[in-house]
Amino acid sequence: MKIIVNAVPHEVTASMLAAALDELGFTSRAMATALNGRFVPGKDRKTTALSEGDQLEVLAPMQGG
Amino acid sequence: MRLYDIEITSPLLLGTAQYPSPVVLLDAIAASGADIVTVSLRRETADGSGAGFFDLLQQTGCRILPNTAGCHSAQEAVTTAQMAREVFGTDWIKLEVIGHSDTLQPDVFALVEAARILSNDGFKVFPYTTDDLVVGEKLIAAGCQVLMPWGAPIGSGQGLRNPGALRAMRAHFPNVAMIVDAGIGRPSDAAQAMELGMDAVLLNTAVAKAGDPEKMAQAMAQAVEAGRMGYRADPMDRRDMAVPSTPILGLAELA
Numbered sequence: 001m002k003i004i005v006n007a008v009p010h011e012v013t014a015s016m017l018a019a020a021l022d023e024l025g026f027t028s029r030a031m032a033t034a035l036n037g038r039f040v041p042g043k044d045r046k047t048t049a050l051s052e053g054d055q056l057e058v059l060a061p062m063q064g065g
Numbered sequence: 066m067r068l069y070d071i072e073i074t075s076p077l078l079l080g081t082a083q084y085p086s087p088v089v090l091l092d093a094i095a096a097s098g099a100d101i102v103t104v105s106l107r108r109e110t111a112d113g114s115g116a117g118f119f120d121l122l123q124q125t126g127c128r129i130l131p132n133t134a135g136c137h138s139a140q141e142a143v144t145t146a147q148m149a150r151e152v153f154g155t156d157w158i159k160l161e162v163i164g165h166s167d168t169l170q171p172d173v174f175a176l177v178e179a180a181r182i183l184s185n186d187g188f189k190v191f192p193y194t195t196d197d198l199v200v201g202e203k204l205i206a207a208g209c210q211v212l213m214p215w216g217a218p219i220g221s222g223q224g225l226r227n228p229g230a231l232r233a234m235r236a237h238f239p240n241v242a243m244i245v246d247a248g249i250g251r252p253s254d255a256a257q258a259m260e261l262g263m264d265a266v267l268l269n270t271a272v273a274k275a276g277d278p279e280k281m282a283q284a285m286a287q288a289v290e291a292g293r294m295g296y297r298a299d300p301m302d303r304r305d306m307a308v309p310s311t312p313i314l315g316l317a318e319l320a
Contacts, residue, residue, distance in 0.1 A: 006108040030116040031109050032148035037140065039147035057108065059148055060115025061122075063090075064105025064132045065080030065219070065269035 003054045018045035021058070031060045066264045068101075068242055069157070069189040069210055071128070075100045076259060076289045078130065078244065079282070080269025087121055089278050094125050097282035102127045103159055103267065105134050106149055119153070130191065132159040137172070139179035146183050158183060159213070159246075159267075161193045169219040169247075173200045177207055184208025193246050196230035198237050205241060212241055213267065216258060217248025220270045224254035228261060235262040252281075252288035259292025260300070 002011055005024060014020040017033065017040060033040045034057040040048050050056075066073045079099040084090040094102060102122060109115055122129060131149035136142040139162060146158040162179055164172030171194055180190045184207055192204050196214040204212060214234055217223035225231060226248065235243060245258040246267040255266045266289055275281035 026109060028109060028113040028116045030119045030152050032106065032152045034144050034148060037144060039144050039151075041151060059106040059145075059152070060109035060113070061119040061152060062105045062107035062115060063080075063082035063084070063118065064103050064134055065082045 001050065001052045003050055003052070003056055005056045006058055012050070015050055016046060017048040017050060017056070020050055020056075021045065026058050028060060031058055033058055066242060068191075073100050073128075073265075075286070076265040076293055077255070077286055078103065078246075078265055078267040079272065080267070081122065082269055083273035084278060087118075090273075091121070091125065092279040093272050093282040094127060096279045096286065097272065098286045100128055101130050103130045103132050103269070104153065105132050106145060106152060128157070129153050129155055130157050130159050131155065132193075133161050133179075135163065136161060137163050139175040139182065142175070142179040143182050146179075146188060147186075150188070156187055157189050157191065159191045159193060171195055171215070173197065176200075177203045180204050180209055181207040191244070196227055196234055198234060201234060201238060201241075205238070210242065211244065212238065213244045213246035215247040216245045216254065217250075219247040221248055222250025222271055223248055224250055225257055225261075228257065231258070231261050231263070249285075252284045255285050256288040256292035256295070259289050260295045262296050265289070 002009055012020045012023050014023050036055050075098045077097050077099050078101045079097045080103045131153050133142040133145040136145055142162045150156055162172045162175040164170050176192055180192050183190050190209045191211050191213055192209050193213050194200055201212050216225045242264045244265040244267050245263050249255050249266055249268040249271050258266050272278050272281045
């Protein structure tokens with residue numbers, strides 16, 4: 001299915017968020033996820049199902065003021 | 066200075082953005098003596114550099130204060146705060162809800178709403194706000210134990226645009242930790258904020274964009290210390306006219 005990951009369209013075969021992150025190569029220990037604007041805690045990624053057109057944000061630490 | 070349940074020594078909080086290199090950033094943090102540094106969350110890149118940056122900051126021993134910079138609604142800010150809590154392992158959040166993209170002025174209505182949601186969810190909120198007393202009251206009612214009024218627009222380096230309003234805030238909230246956040250450009254601006262009785266100053270661009278960030282960090286550290294001591298020393302009142310400091314008594318008549 002096609003989902004939007006950090007504003008870029010991606011085709012994924014995984015149906016669950018955790019598997020999709022692996023498939024997309026997101027392996028960092030310091031990252032957080034939000035699906036369609038809602039926070040998805042790390043512990044819930046395995047049980048969070050994806051749907052066609054979902055918007056996934058994967059965020060990481062960055063410099064800030 | 067007590068920020069929520071933590072006693073903090075340094076009255077200088079430092080941002081980590083816009084430095085010429087990671088080495089310069091680390092040198093500036095060390096020179097500033099800061100106990101707290103601010104960070105953000107941005108989209109993860111393919112190289113996973115975010116974890117490396119986090120590791121770098123953890124070497125400094127500083128406490129991390131994540132921000133919600135760039136959020137324009139309460140919902141965005143709340144989601145960002147939740148993500149930051151997981152990544153950085155802290156319930157501290159510098160809450161920014163931007164209302165205007167030119168001035169980066171806080172949307173104080175959304176700020177209060179987000180502060181209430183986050184405080185109820187166990188966050189310790191550091192709200193980036195204006196110098197408006199009523200907004201300050203509403204933020205405290207929402208659960209904030211710290212207020213962070215602006216000195217001037219973010220990144221402008223204009224110094225304190227409205228010292229009178231900050232003085233009024235200090236008088237109105239004598240027992241609330243207050244940090245001037247944004248607008249500081251020079252050490253004298255930081256000293257002035259502390260002379261007004263602020264508990265601390267949060268700055269970033271003034272150090273990062275100085276010709277010598279390490280030296281400026283040191284200058285800012287000295288400035289906040291001087292300002293704090295000056296406030297505690299209870300400065301003299303201003304006078305409209307000159308008053309001779311040398312005694313008149315015993316002055317010779319030589320004319």
